[in-house]
Amino acid sequence: MSALFILLGASLLVAGAFLIAFIWSVKTGQYDDDYTPSVRMLFDETLASSSKKEAAGMAKPDAQIHSTKSN
C-alpha cells in the first residue's frame, strides 16, 4: 500500500506542474490573441524566398483579365 502514497504524491506533483505552467502561460499573455499566431506560423521566415519567386516569374500580381458576362 505504501507504493500508493508515493504514486499519489507524484501524480499531484505532475498535475501541479501543469497547473503552474498554465498560470504562467496565461500571465505572459499567451491566451490574449488566439488568432494571429495561427496565421503567423505559416509565414516564411526569410524574405529571400519571395524575391526568388519574383525572378522565376511566379509572382502573382499580374493584370487579371476577366471577361465580363454580357449584361
Place this chain on the structure above:
Amino acid sequence: MILEAKTETDLICCHCGETDFENPVREGTHVFCCQGCQMVYNLINKNGLCDYYVLNQTPGLNQRPEIRADKFAFLDDEHVKQKLISFTDGKQVRLTFYLPQMHCSSCIWLLENLRSLSPGIVSSRVDFPQRTVDVLYSEDLISLRKLAELLTHIGYEPHISLKDLDERSIKIIDRRRLIRLGVAGFCFGNIMMLSLPEYLSGNGVSDPNLHSLFSWLILALSLPVFFYSASEFYLSAWHGLKQRLLNIDAPIVLAIGITFFRSIYEIVTHTGAGYLDSMSGIVFFMLAGRAFQDYTHQSLSFDRDFKSYFPVSVCCKRNGEEVYVPVSQIKAGDRILIRSNELIPVDGMLFYGKALIDYSFVTGESNPVEKATGEILYAGGKQRGGEIELEVVKDVSQSYLTRLWNNSVFKEKKEKRAVFIDNLSKYFTWGLLSLALITGCYWFYQDSSKLLPAVTSILIVACPCAILLSATFTNGHIMRVLGRNGLYLKNASAIEALAASDMIIFDKTGTISQAKSAKIIYTGQELDFLGKQQIRSLARQSNHALSRAIAQELPSAPALKVDNYREYEGRGAEGDIQNVHVQMGSAQFLGISPGENAGFSTVYVKIANQIYGRFSLKNNYRKGMGAVISELGKKYKLALLSGDNDAEKNDLAKVFGITGHLCFDQSPEDKLNYILNLQKKGHRVVMIGDGLNDSGALMQSDVGIALSEDVNNFSPACDAILSAGDFEKLPHFLSFAKTAKKIILASFAISLLYNVVGLGFAMQGNLSPVTAAVLMPLSSVSILVFTALACKIAAYHIGFKLR
C-alpha cells in the same frame, strides 16, 4: 440607367482589386488603378515583400483618397508623443497603433515585416483580433511622425484620436478569470479522482490511513476553489445585497458555503466523505459558463464618445505662424484654420472664407448649410467648401456637441442587468427556503438527529446553478449565432432587453436610408447622348458630392475636354466643352427661380444658355426597408426620429403606416428626451441609429443598436452593432432573442427534474455523496447539450448561418 458601354474585358488593379477606374497605370504586366497603388506596389516589391500579393489576391488598400501631407504634424509635438508611447529607453521606443483597415493575412504579413521598409523599425507585432500593431523603433532613425506616415503610405492609416491622448483605450484583457477557471478545473479533476474509491465501494477506502489521507487531500484541494475560484460569486452576491437585491448569486453562495462547511464537519469528525467534489464541480461549470457567455467581439468598440471622432490637432494661427496644436489645448480667442472636408472641433465664429457646413454628423440633416462671415459654427460640422478661418469662442469641453455628453445619461455607467434570471432565481430561492423550513419542522418532531443533515442536503442539492448554467450557455450560443449573422452584441444582457422590447425607433439618415448611394432623378427636357456626355464631363471635374453622384449615374462614355473650367464653391460650376458653354449648379447660380422642393439636393443644367432640366437627389432607402418595417409593425410600435427636414414625410408615412410616429427636425437632445418619455410610460425601447446625433438616444434606450456599413469602423456608444448589409434580418434577430428566453426556461425545467429526484433523497435525510456526485455533472452536462442543440435548431429554423 444601365447604359454603360462596357469593354470586352475589365481591368483589375493588382494592388487593391479596384475594377472601376478610367486611366490604368501600367508597369510591365501589372495594371494599377492609380499612381498611389503603383507606388505602394513598387515600395513593397523593392524591399522583397512580394509575398504580400501571394498570400491573398489584391490585398492592398485603395490609394485614391489623398491624405493631407501634414496630417500627422502633431506627432512632432513632445507632449502628444509622451501620451502615445508605451515604453522608451531614450533610444528605442515602443508603441501600439490601432489600424482598423487590417483585414487579411497579407496585412499581418506586411505589418510584421515593417522592418524591411525602414531601417529604423526594429520589430512589429500584430494583434489581429484587436486590429493593433505593436511597433518597436529607434528614435534616431525614424520619427514617430515618419512612422505614422509610412503606415499611411502603405494604406494603413493609424487611427489616433483625442481619446487615445486622454486615456489608454487599448483594451486590457482580464486574465484572472481564466486563471480562476483553470484552478477550479484542476482541483475539480483531482478531487474527482481521489473520490473514486468512495464512489466504487460505497464505504470508502478500507485502509483507514489511506482513507484519511484521501479525505485531507480532497479538503486541501477544495480550499483554492472555495477561497479563490468562487470569489467572484461572493462579490456579485454582496453587491446585490447592498442594493437590496436577491440576485442569482446569493443562493449560489449559500449553497457553496453550506456544502463546504458541512463537508469539513464530516471529514473532521470522520462521519462522511463530504460533497466537495460536487462543490468544486459546480464552481467549475459555472465559471466555464460565464467565460463562454462573456465572449466579446474584441475588434469592435462599444464605448466610443465624441472624442473618438474628433481630430487630434488643428492648424492654429499664432503670431502669424501656422502651427499644429492639440485640440485639447485650444483656448477661446485662438484663430484656427479648417480645410476642405475637415471636422470643426470647437465652436467658433466664422472669420474668413466661405463656409458650407455639413452637420449630418451632429444632427442628421443631410444638406450642407451655407454660413456667412460672423456667424457661429458649431463643433461637429464638416466643412464642404474651401479653407475657412475661425475664431474660437468656446473651449472643446464647452462646445455645443460636447454639451450632450454632459447629460446624466453619459455620466452614470448604468448597469443593464439580466432581470429575468434574477427574478427566476428569486422565486426559486424563496421556494427552496420554505421547502427547507418545512422539512426542518418535520424532522424536528420526527427525529431531531436528522434535522441538520436533511436541511443542509436540500440546500446542497437545490443549488440554482442549473439556472445560471442554462442562462450563461444559452446566451453564449445566441451571441455567437447573432455575431455570425451580422448583429454584434456588447454583452449578454442585451439579449434579454431585446426580447423584452415593445417599441422600435429608427433614425432616418444613414439608418433606413443610405447616405452614400443616393438616387439621382432627372426631370426636364430629354437629354441626347451628347448632352449627357457634356454634363458628365463637367461634373467629373468637381469634387462636390452631388457632382460625383451625377457623374456616376451618367453613361461612361469617353470624357470630353473641358476648357475654362471654373467652380464656385457651394454654388455650381461652368466650362466650355467643344465650344459649347455648359453650366450646372443651384437655381441662383443659373439665375432662375427655384422650382418646388428645390434645395441643396437639386442641380440645374444649362447648356448653351438653355435650361434643360434638373437633377435631384432622392434618398435611397435601404434594401428591404419596407418589408422590415411592415414585418416589425405587426408586433411592435414603431417610430421615426430624424434630424432631417420633413421633405420625405409623405413617402415615409406610407411605409410606416398610421401607427408609426414620425418626428422630424429632432436635435440630439430631442431624441434622447423622446425616448425618456416613452420609458416613463412603461415602454421598452430599441433605438436603431448610426450617427453621433443618435448617441444620446442610443445610450438612453433599453437597447441601442448602431448601424454601421463597416463594423470595424467607428460607431457611437451602443449595446449592439448591426452590420448594414444585414439590416433585412432585423425581425429575425428580435424573434431569435425571444427564443433564447424559451430555451432558458426549457433547460431550467430539465434541471428541475434532476432537482426533484435529488430533493427526494435529501428530504429523507440520506443524500449520499455518490448520488450528489452523479446528479451534479449529469444535470450540468445534459443542460450543456440541450442548450447547444436547441440554439442550433432554432437558428437553423430561422435561417441563420451557423458557421
